[in-house]
Amino acid sequence: MADKLTGACIIGQSGGPTSVINASAYGAISAALEAEEINQVLGADHGITGVLADKLYDMGQEDPQELAYLKNTPSSELGSCRYKLADPDADDTDYKRILDVFKKHNVRYFFYNGGNDSMDTCDKISRYMSKSGWDCRVMGIPKTIDNDLFGTDHCPGFASAAKYIATSAMEVSKDSKVYPTGQVTIIEIMGRHAGWLAGSAALATYFGSGPDLVYLPEVDFDMDAFLNDVERIYNEKKNCLVAVSEGLHFADGTFVSQAKTSSTDGFGHAQLGGLAARLAEMVKERTGAKVRPIELSLLQRCGAHLASKTDLEEAEMAGRKAVEAAVSGVTGKMVAFERDKDASGNYVCKYILLPLTAVANAEKKVPLEWITPEHNNVTKDFIDYVLPLIQGEPERPTECSLPRYAKLKKVQA
């Protein structure tokens, strides 16, 4: 058992928001408020930039009921950032400032909730604190809709986005088949380097009404093969629904969304619209079909009304476990998930701890064997992986049938 370390804690949110990142914040805040060793719970305004600016909110001043509403409030309620800390050996200005702020508030616990880059930030702060002799336990809490964090079976935030995508794909699939005149519909899904989200659209097909074709960024995109696939299906049934990852790229690494296509105006003017709009132009040229591009955009990462209960509970638990581990003496680790089965063979999530150094800056992609040989869909293994994660409908507080979100006072410490 480690020495008892008493002091304040800081909780910060970082990177792109998700539907359940506030559930992790709630897990960490409520566990910290309960912990005897933690005498003040501070929320950083916009992640590490709030620490640098000494803009910290005293979470103990919040109404407990409003804090509980965090569980169903999408996006990062404390504010997020994409600030990258320098290498401390090259420039330690930020680190000195962080140490000053930590000392000022007697911060002995630092919890940072984010993806790859945030775990790097977390790791650097952890190492700097140890080097400078300030006793402070630093823990990472995973988060990313992209599901690309290394070492964990999956990431909080992914499953809720996946559920939003699969449900929307089912609905759009129904809508896209309504006219006898036929239609090609292209849904653009987030995921610059990993295809976990785009692949999740295939759940809709598995349950009866979804995309015919799914393209992931793990493999090079072949425009001819794509156009042939779409044309074949459209000719066959006068309808084709396609799900594409925004990160599709050609063999030379160029993103399809940025590449010149035959439809691109030759004068080099910037064209509006993203990948789906570009592919739609190509498909229209080839097939003559009515083509509808749909970009799920921010909707997929903030669609909290379709959150997975499993995801929400795991996200909350990840925050809670980080606090419990730190209080018990752990530092320099990230909470991670291991997939297990109970006696009846049902999915169970086990919480483990991984060294931050092992997680920072690594990426986990969809295994190539979970992509069909034709590179135009995912396999049953992919479905089996995602399905348990999207299960369950959480309670959803509403006011006049619209979502009721947390209203924090944000009293500065």
Added chain:
Amino acid sequence: MADKLTGACIIGQSGGPTSVINASAYGAISAALEAEEINQVLGADHGITGVLADKLYDMGQEDPQELAYLKNTPSSELGSCRYKLADPDADDTDYKRILDVFKKHNVRYFFYNGGNDSMDTCDKISRYMSKSGWDCRVMGIPKTIDNDLFGTDHCPGFASAAKYIATSAMEVSKDSKVYPTGQVTIIEIMGRHAGWLAGSAALATYFGSGPDLVYLPEVDFDMDAFLNDVERIYNEKKNCLVAVSEGLHFADGTFVSQAKTSSTDGFGHAQLGGLAARLAEMVKERTGAKVRPIELSLLQRCGAHLASKTDLEEAEMAGRKAVEAAVSGVTGKMVAFERDKDASGNYVCKYILLPLTAVANAEKKVPLEWITPEHNNVTKDFIDYVLPLIQGEPERPTECSLPRYAKLKKVQA
């Protein structure tokens, strides 16, 4: 009491689908299956085109449980069409064919579910049947997310789309404020001529987190005023959320989505992207802000997972009332809604019947007094109008936490 008229009925779906058009189909089908006078219930494949093709499904062959799933299945499960019948005086080919099909199946009841154009179709068929002496009762069932049908307080389908839009606007509003760097977000909403849907985004603001600015097509769009509005709000709080109707137009009637803007490439090449993308370019040029255009596209009209229980029940009842009225002798009418209050002052919907001739081809727009004098938002009267309509969460059948839709056998008659 009218003479008892015994025979088959046809139910057809027409125009753009909604989240609850199948609930109206269910209301009509189940009432027709119960009606003693109706000995066969036929569903037309793709509306009137299915009648012309004599492609009719025997709804009596369906599993009652699957029919009940129609209530939560978005889009038009029988298929829709946008087929416009000719003026019978100019060309009666289609009408003769319809009469033949009616005679073949002894069709004595025709129920058509759609918007303006569909009520015109309905009206033409009604008058032709009367003229030709074929005793057939023809009833319209209202439907349109655009809420622009004349004579009815509101239309089935509108409120569920409004609820989807308001909820999504709340979520996007949360997401758009996450970074300290600031952002302008522009949400493009359906409604070519009427701003009911775009205005509904303001519900989100009313409940704490929604658009700062809302632009409706009922008034001419002023680009300078728009850019000034956005710039002012962005400068004030480093964030601005805007909701725009796809039908925004300049004073000369040109749609903003089609007009040349200063960002349009001078060579006249077609540009990809819709209104939101165009406005985003303009705002970026003016403010230098990060701008994110989001088009709700088909999602808003098929988002059945966010359906309003009130809307769903009214949609089902509209179908049922049409059948009950026809069986009791009514013809040439559309079921419409009247807003009433119960003894406690709570919203109640009353069902009335309007002559098809009064409804066909007329349009109901947002009253100008419900738009702010600055033309950049809606008033409290607008909110009070929409709010009762979006109330309640219907039961939502799921299978493995994804929607469970109706699976019809569609046995041809």
